[in-house]
Structure formats: C-alpha cells, structure tokens
Amino acid sequence: MTFHRVAILGGSGFIGRYIVKRLADRDVVLTVGGRNATQAKYLKLKGDVGTVGLVNISSADEALLPAFLAGNEALINCVGILRETGRQRFDLVHHTAPARLARLARDAGIERFIHFSSLAADPRSGSAYARSKAEGEAAVRDAFPTATILRPSVVFGPEDQFFNRFAQIATISPFLPLIGGETRFQPVYVGDVAEAAVRCLADPATAGRTYELGGPRIYTMRQLLELLLAETRRKRLLIDLPFGLASLQARLMSLVPNAPLTADQVELLKSDNIVNGGAMGLDALGIQPTPVEAIVPTYLDRFRRGGWYERAPAT
8 A cells, every 4th residue: 555644534434434444454544534433433443553543523624624634645535425414415515525625635735535426426417416426526626636536336235325225115115116217227336446445545547537436237226126125035016106206206205304215316316327338447446346146135134024044935
C-alpha cells in the first residue's frame, strides 16, 4: 500500500466498513469519520490497537473537516443517502458536501481522493438522487482533478438495503410489488466494491479516472425478486405496478415516517442500472466479480420459515 494514513468519511456505513477492514489488514492507519462514527466501536477490532480512530463529524462541517483531514495522505468519501429525511437532502449530501470536501482535501495537501458516486448518476435524470450524484462528480472533478470516481450498481451483501428489504416484506406480505419489472441491474458485491477502492489507492495510474462497478451478470428486477423468493423458499405473487400508480402510491406513503418507497425511487426504476459498454470496471482493476448466487444464500437464510436449518424439499 502506497499510503500509510487514510481518512474515510462515511467509514462506518455499509461500504465503508468493508474498506476499513481491508486497509486495516494492510496496516494502514485510519481516521474514520461519520455522523455517529464513535458508536461503531466494532471497527476498532478490524486492526491492531491504535490503527482505527473514530471521529463524529458531518461532511457539511467545514469548521472541523480540516482537522479531520490533517496528517492524512489520502481520502475516501463513502457518504451517501438513498432517501431524503429531515436536513439530509440529496443536493446537500451528494453535491454541495463533496464539492466542499474536494476543495478542503486539495488545500490540506491530500494526495489521493477516492469518491463514491453511483451508476445512476445522470444530470438529465428525472430523479433528484441521480442528478445530485452527477453534479457531485462534476464538482469533485473541478476541485480535485485527479480524484478517482467509483460508480457501483446496486451493492449487495449481508447489510444491504435491497435483498434484505424485499426479503423482509416477503415474510409478512402475500405479494411483492414489482415496479419496473424489466429494468435491468448489475448487482455488485460489497467486498468487490471495497477491494476496488483499495486497489485504486494502491495504483497511481487510476488517478483522474472513473470506474463503473457491476457484477458478472445482468438481471431484470423481476429476475432478482424471483431469485430472492427461491432463496428464501417463499411463494409470493409478483404484482406489476405501472410507474404512474407506483408514483402515486409513493407520494401517499411519504406522509408516514420511513416509508418503504419514495417517488424519487420510482423515477430511478425507470432507467437501467448497468455498466456502460467500454467503461472501465472491476476487470480493469484485476478483480473477478463475485456472483449474486455465491453470496446471497449466506445471509438470506434467516428469512426462511425455519431459518438455516429448514430442510430443502425432497425431490
């Protein structure tokens, strides 16, 4: 590893914790920041004593960010939200904050900056999430031209918010809503995403480049839900919902806290989420993508009626 001191903002989140583990294994000294980072004390167990430091900090806190960055050689920004809540707005988290972070990192003498975006990033999208991701990329590039940008598709793993969410719904509902059943996705394993960030840090040739991270296979939304039901051994109807009806339903759901669907997510489901032809991806980093089928069974077993110990039906 080229760098010995690395700051990770959003390091206690889904992707961040996997990056922390891989860098700590390489004896990199880490400063892990997040809104509630000090509650993630399990991260300290990822490395030797003193390897992982935890700091409560927001990507919007311009007064504290210089101190967070001080003494570090590289920075990884994993901060992102899937829905807007309270003061957490897409433009603030995905655009304004990364622009500020890139500027402060440049001024602090940070040598390498890895910024997480999304395959959905599109300045012309009807989704505010997708537009904010694209605007964030442009702002980061403007302030820190040698930043490496990583655009993952839907990320899966034991703590994901995709398979786990639908599997939970399937335990209590006789059907699953199917919105954008033919929309295509290229799910990528969180371990591969973390490894991509680590390899980008280690390879100076990745500076200034953008990598689109997808798994080895493309699925429609229908196929993903069918795979989930097969793995959890539950029979559920898949009810097709037209986008118009789904959007109306999402707007009504927005009146209650923690709604399972937002109107912006419906907009996202109108567009494919796959790696573009010719884009640099995991293969360019020497990473063999992990299939969904190799990982999902290791954590969806808890959603079966008998858990892991449920016997498969005799054939």
